[in-house]
Amino acid sequence: MPAPSADWLHDRPQIRTIRAAACDVNGVARGKRMPIPSAVKMLKDGTRFPFSALNVDIWGEDIADSPLVFDSGDRDAILFPTERGFVPMPWLEAPTALLPIWMFHEDGRPFEGDPRHALSFxxxxxxxxxxxxxxxxxxxxxxxxxxxxxxxxxxxxxxxxxxxxxxxxxxxxxxxxxxxxxxxxxxxxxxxxxxxxxxxxxxxxxxxxxxxxxxxxxxxxxxxxxxxxxxxxxxxxxxxxxxxxxxxxxxxxxxxxxxxxxxxxxxxxxxxxxxxxxxxxxxxxxxxxxxxxxxxxxxxxxxxxxxxxxxxxxxxxxxxxxxxxxxxxxxxxxxxxxxxxxxxxxxxxxxxxxxxxxxxxxxxxxxxxxxxxxxxxxxxxxxxxxxxxxxxxxxxxxxxxxxxxxxxxxxxxxxxxxxxxxxxxxxxxxxxxxxxxxxxxxxxxxxx
Known part of the structure; x- marks a missing residue:
């Protein structure tokens, strides 16, 4: 599957905002809303949020005794788009696209707590x-x-x-x-x-x-x-x-x-x-x-x-x-x-x-x-x-x-x-x- 491209967005000028989201351990989408320029930049540079974000409970709360939270300083991971690329979100009123992402360490290693990586392995x-x-x-x-x-x-x-x-x-x-x-x-x-x-x-x-x-x-x-x-x-x-x-x-x-x-x-x-x-x-x-x-x-x-x-x-x-x-x-x-x-x-x-x-x-x-x-x-x-x-x-x-x-x-x-x-x-x-x-x-x- 080809890498996600900004051409997809250029061909769809009606798309005004992006949701960049990864799948947590419960299957819940966790991520960010961003404007189009930020999404284009993310295709190359990725985005960041804490490793702990993919390991929250069903309420979205931190896991109290997780080493991913305070013991490690709640460090950031880097997330890059998956091969899926941009996907329309037809259930929203405003024209919007979802960009699925998955989590890596700074040195490029897959984060082993990411469910998508578990299947990839x-x-x-x-x-x-x-x-x-x-x-x-x-x-x-x-x-x-x-x-x-x-x-x-x-x-x-x-x-x-x-x-x-x-x-x-x-x-x-x-x-x-x-x-x-x-x-x-x-x-x-x-x-x-x-x-x-x-x-x-x-x-x-x-x-x-x-x-x-x-x-x-x-x-x-x-x-x-x-x-x-x-x-x-x-x-x-x-x-x-x-x-x-x-x-x-x-x-x-x-x-x-x-x-x-x-x-x-x-x-x-x-x-x-x-x-x-x-x-x-x-x-x-x-x-x-x-x-x-x-x-x-x-x-x-x-x-x-x-x-x-x-x-x-x-x-x-x-x-x-x-x-x-x-x-x-x-x-x-x-x-x-x-x-x-x-x-x-x-x-x-x-x-x-x-x-x-x-x-x-x-x-x-x-x-x-x-x-x-x-x-x-x-x-x-x-x-x-x-x-x-x-x-x-x-x-x-x-x-x-x-x-x-x-x-x-x-x-x-x-x-x-x-x-x-x-x-x-x-x-x-x-x-x-x-x-x-x-x-x-x-x-x-x-x-x-």
Whole structure:
């Protein structure tokens, strides 16, 4: 991908301001607003803000015991544009562009606490072996009327009615918000987000969009990160909310981010394809790696208190550590289809995840499994919820400590990223006790 250029701005004189932003450990955009001349200068010189800015809690507060804050003098990092370049922000009233950036040390070393660098490190490990992961994600979200304390589906702009009913694969539900979804697809096109099919899901006002596969995990994660910002911003422009939080409604399914991936060799051949439905040894070992790391990496897939309300039996989200062919109750699924498209679907992550960390965890675990020739347990058949299987950590505290103590996570993530995420989540766990259920809901609704 070519380096960002000022020509993009010269060709779009209507753009008046820029947001330069990086992704923090919670997936929240942190950055600055600047005029056009400052943005042009930044293409060469970068910009600065503290290392600690990518390691704040979900409220945007410093981590009290982080060595990035007072112990180090709250030093500045330097941030440069990513390969993505300028991206329009169609949900704002004034013509504006976002410039995604990522964090480095003064001497040019990547800052190992930056989530985008964590995924880049995993991608480079694949490249060193002559391998290329091909990745696609599916993102679920709710459209919500949050104008009162009781969350509910918004009134349809077309009918003027509110229909409190779950409508799986309903065209009527899609048509009820056709104006919003038309604007969404147009915005995805101008932002270079490859939005594919859209369906209504099992919850009231719940929808899912598939993003097209990419032979570049960083591009796939960028797409997911930008898509979440777009959906939330555009919904507000239309007079309601959109949320990717894991479980906004107690009685309806939660939001997931399902990741599909295959791996190509240097000749462009899918190494999971053996010409039949069962797949290759590489497929089996990648599954083994994903399952072996699943308990320790659960914090990445379920990073918030609300996340654990989604990972319960019978909730359309996997709760057991298992795999299967074409079975959506399993944590890791091998979809049916032509052998050339043989792939793995990792179904554990909630919609509230940081996409960079989630894809780093998934691909890093798969690579670890292939390196170690990890054999998975026997595949399951039937309903995973009804079987005696090892369980994904059932609560936030257990997941935090499993991630902190894991011997496997340092094989996937830099130690600095592990430390920063653990400190962040321990602080959030402590402070969340002070909030009522309604205050927790209000916090997560917009931030994740």
């Amino acid at each position: 995993v991608q480079k490990r694949f490249a060193e072996k002559g391998l290329t992961p091909v990745v696609a994600v599916e993102l679920e979200f709710y459209l919500i009327d949050d104008s009162t304390r009781r969350l509910q589906v918004p009134i349809s702009p077309r009918s003027g009615k509110r229909r409190d009913a779950a409508e799986v694969l309903s065209i009527r539900a899609l048509d009820a918000f056709d104006i919003f979804f038309t604007d969404l697809y147009e915005a995805c096109e101008v932002m270079d987000i490859p939005a594919d099919t859209l369906i209504s899901e099992a919850g009231i006002g719940q929808f899912e969009v598939n993003l097209m596969h990419q032979a570049d995990p960083l591009k796939a994660a960028d797409d997911a990160w930008l898509f979440k910002q777009l959906v939330k911003g555009l919904a507000r422009k239309h007079g309601f909310a959109a949320s990717f939080m894991a479980k906004p409604y107690e009685d309806y399914s939660g939001n997931g981010m399902h990741a599909h991936f295959s791996v190509l060799d240097a000749d462009g051949k899918n190494i999971f394809d053996n010409g039949g439905p069962e797949g290759t040894d590489a497929l089996r070992h990648a599954i083994g790696g994903c399952l072996a790391a699943l308990s320790d990496s659960a914090l990445v897939y379920a990073p918030h208190l609300n996340s654990y309300e989604r990972i319960v039996p019978g909730s359309h989200a996997p709760s057991a550590i298992c795999w299967a062919y074409d079975n959506r109750t399993a944590a890791v699924r091998v979809p049916s289809g032509p052998p050339a498209a043989r792939r793995i679907e990792h179904r554990v992550a909630g919609g509230d995840v940081n996409p960079y960390l989630a894809l780093a965890a998934i691909l890093g675990a798969a690579l670890m499994g292939m390196e170690d020739a990890t054999e998975p347990p026997a595949r399951i058949t039937g309903n995973a919820y009804d079987q005696d299987l090892p369980h994904i950590p059932r609560d936030w505290g257990s997941a935090i400590e499993a991630f902190a103590d894991s011997p496997l996570m340092p094989r996937i993530f830099p130690k600095e990223l592990i430390r920063n995420l653990v400190l962040t989540k321990r602080q959030e766990l402590r402070d969340m006790d002070e909030l009522t259920k309604h205050e927790q809901m209000d916090l997560y609704l917009d931030t994740v």
